[in-house]
Amino acid sequence: MIHIEGRQSSSLNGLWNVIIDPFDAGSGDWAAYYKDRKPLKNTDFVESAFEGGPQLYVPGDFNSQLPELNYYESSIWYKRSFNVQKTEDRRFFLHFAAINYKAEVYLNGSKIGEHEGGFTPFQFEVTDLLKGGENSLIVKVNNQRMKDGIPGLGFDWFNYGGITRDVDLVQTPKTYIKDYFIQLAQHNENTIDGYVSLDGPSKEQDIEINIPELHVRFKTRTDKEGKAILKFPFRKKTLWTPENPKLYEVRVSAETDHIKEQIGFRTIKVDGTNILLNGKAIFLKGINIHEEVPQRRSRAYSESDYQMLLEWAKDLGCNYVRLVHYPHHEKMVKMAEKMGLMVWEELPIYQGIDFTNADMKEKMNLMLKEMIARDKNRAATIIWSLSNETYSSPPRDSSLTALYYLAKSLDNTRLVTSAFNNMRFEGNKAYIEDKLNSLMDVMAINQYLGWYKPWPETDKEVEWISKFNKPLIFSEFGGEAVFGNNIDPNRASSWSEDYLADIYMRQFKMFKNIPFLSGATPWLLVDFRSPGRAHPIYQKGWNRKGLLSDRGEKKKAWYIVADQFINNFN
Ligand code: GCB
Numbered sequence: 001m002i003h004i005e006g007r008q009s010s011s012l013n014g015l016w017n018v019i020i021d022p023f024d025a026g027s028g029d030w031a032a033y034y035k036d037r038k039p040l041k042n043t044d045f046v047e048s049a050f051e052g053g054p055q056l057y058v059p060g061d062f063n064s065q066l067p068e069l070n071y072y073e074s075s076i077w078y079k080r081s082f083n084v085q086k087t088e089d090r091r092f093f094l095h096f097a098a099i100n101y102k103a104e105v106y107l108n109g110s111k112i113g114e115h116e117g118g119f120t121p122f123q124f125e126v127t128d129l130l131k132g133g134e135n136s137l138i139v140k141v142n143n144q145r146m147k148d149g150i151p152g153l154g155f156d157w158f159n160y161g162g163i164t165r166d167v168d169l170v171q172t173p174k175t176y177i178k179d180y181f182i183q184l185a186q187h188n189e190n191t192i193d194g195y196v197s198l199d200g201p202s203k204e205q206d207i208e209i210n211i212p213e214l215h216v217r218f219k220t221r222t223d224k225e226g227k228a229i230l231k232f233p234f235r236k237k238t239l240w241t242p243e244n245p246k247l248y249e250v251r252v253s254a255e256t257d258h259i260k261e262q263i264g265f266r267t268i269k270v271d272g273t274n275i276l277l278n279g280k281a282i283f284l285k286g287i288n289i290h291e292e293v294p295q296r297r298s299r300a301y302s303e304s305d306y307q308m309l310l311e312w313a314k315d316l317g318c319n320y321v322r323l324v325h326y327p328h329h330e331k332m333v334k335m336a337e338k339m340g341l342m343v344w345e346e347l348p349i350y351q352g353i354d355f356t357n358a359d360m361k362e363k364m365n366l367m368l369k370e371m372i373a374r375d376k377n378r379a380a381t382i383i384w385s386l387s388n389e390t391y392s393s394p395p396r397d398s399s400l401t402a403l404y405y406l407a408k409s410l411d412n413t414r415l416v417t418s419a420f421n422n423m424r425f426e427g428n429k430a431y432i433e434d435k436l437n438s439l440m441d442v443m444a445i446n447q448y449l450g451w452y453k454p455w456p457e458t459d460k461e462v463e464w465i466s467k468f469n470k471p472l473i474f475s476e477f478g479g480e481a482v483f484g485n486n487i488d489p490n491r492a493s494s495w496s497e498d499y500l501a502d503i504y505m506r507q508f509k510m511f512k513n514i515p516f517l518s519g520a521t522p523w524l525l526v527d528f529r530s531p532g533r534a535h536p537i538y539q540k541g542w543n544r545k546g547l548l549s550d551r552g553e554k555k556k557a558w559y560i561v562a563d564q565f566i567n568n569f570n
Pocket of ligand 1: 156389
């Protein structure tokens with residue numbers, strides 16, 4: 001089910017009662033927290049209860065809400081009750097916008113399902129399990145890092161666990177509009193190409209797509225499977241661009257259900273080494289963003305959080321954002337769309353992923369499907385990125401190749417890429433190597449010249465050499481600096497603001513000599529928490545590569561990037 005905001009629903013956000021369960025006792029028969037047992041007489045020894053214990057806000061990570069949970073990586077059981085008035089003609093679904101990382105869901109003592117993957121939505125139908133009146137919903141959340149998790153055991157950001165995004169009880173008619181894909185055809189900006197699909201007993205229905213502002217009405221009918229193909233001419237509209245992020249109200253109606261959503265229309269393609277937005281070559285001026293509010297030391301969870309992060313990106317002169325290293329909240333993408341920021345969305349297939357494990361394929365496929373299902377109607381989203389910094393091996397190559405084709409089969413209207421960091425340096429020449437670049441629509445390279453990789457000794461700029469006739473995005477570049485560390489007159493001390501500013505100046509100078517460069521995304525907007533960053537003076541558990549400090553202060557490098565984006569890359 002997509003576009004929850006457009007459906008009839010009751011929010012289950014708010015304070016939930018919790019039991020903290022570091023030893024996973026609650027899953028056993030003895031403790032059985034999921035049964036939510038209450039002692040009935042004084043020889044009933046029930047040693048746990050949700051009532052009277054700690055409480056946590058949903059949405060929100062648990063680590064930031066109680067001091068003793070700061071570095072917690074284990075299980076927490078959440079409970080809340082809710083009332084519902086059941087009617088015969090309605091269906092009910094529990095929808096979770098994301099839980100990090102594993103979730104088991106119990107309704108009125110019965111397990112209704114489980115989900116793995118911390119950043120994508122899922123739902124369970126509960127029509128037959130709901131009771132009229134009070135219902136008890138219990139969710140076990142576990143954020144232990146796992147070798148066969150996605151991401152795996154190690155990653156460079158904070159492992160915020162919990163019910164990190166919204167929970168809703170959604171109701172629909174018996175047959176409802178489950179899904180729709182309404183975007184411009186990849187090769188014809190005057191045609192809409194997509195589908196509508198219904199779920200429920202009356203699958204064959206009349207369907208109408210109505211865009212009132214443009215007087216567009218398209219009628220069709222779903223088949224026995226509940227599916228209708230949409231293909232109709234669509235002219236005289238204003239295309240979505242960063243300068244004018246025009247959205248139209250699109251109404252989808254079936255006989256038994258209807259839904260409306262604000263949708264924008266644009267095309268995104270590659271032509272040789274150019275990226276074309278609505279047929280015109282563009283340069284992607286971006287910034288990398290983690291879904292974190294550093295001042296609060298927590299995962300971002302509210303619209304005002306997303307607004308703060310995206311307004312910083314706008315101030316910097318960006319026309320796009322790379323939302324790393326996992327799909328961010330759908331509301332973040334929608335807000336970027338309204339603000340005129342193109343979006344790169346990414347799967348958490350990050351560094352040390354175990355591609356040899358057979359179960360991985362299924363997990364990767366599911367995450368990709370959930371991400372694309374959710375955001376396939378977003379004009380802002382121009383790139384699906386499959387992975388970040390993986391190294392060529394037969395299992396890696398075959399996994400990412402299969403994933404590329406799966407992405408294309410689900411959505412052929414966007415570009416697909418993967419960020420690689422395995423170039424070969426020879427003197428001041430940098431050769432783009434990863435052979436999967438021949439498959440990807442755009443090449444994306446993370447390079448840390450001036451930081452992890454020293455500049456070549458001569459004064460010459462690095463020359464980038466690509467045997468692939470494709471556009472290049474530098475998906476990451478930068479270095480670390482502590483805000484306020486400005487005491488070195490020779491600008492030579494790494495970790496200083498001046499040193500970082502110099503890295504950026506030299507990077508932008510180098511960019512001028514790369515004719516196939518079509519985008520640049522500094523690493524990154526704001527300092528972020530990362531427990532592996534242990535330098536006792538400069539890091540203290542933070543990755544300091546932000547253009548902004550963890551308190552939102554602008555480092556000198558901010559002004560270098562803003563000047564380039566606002567004045568030079570137009
Ligand atoms: C990278 C990773 C990113 C790290 C960054 C760093 O290449 O993609 O997740 O945080 O480098 O700071 O080292």
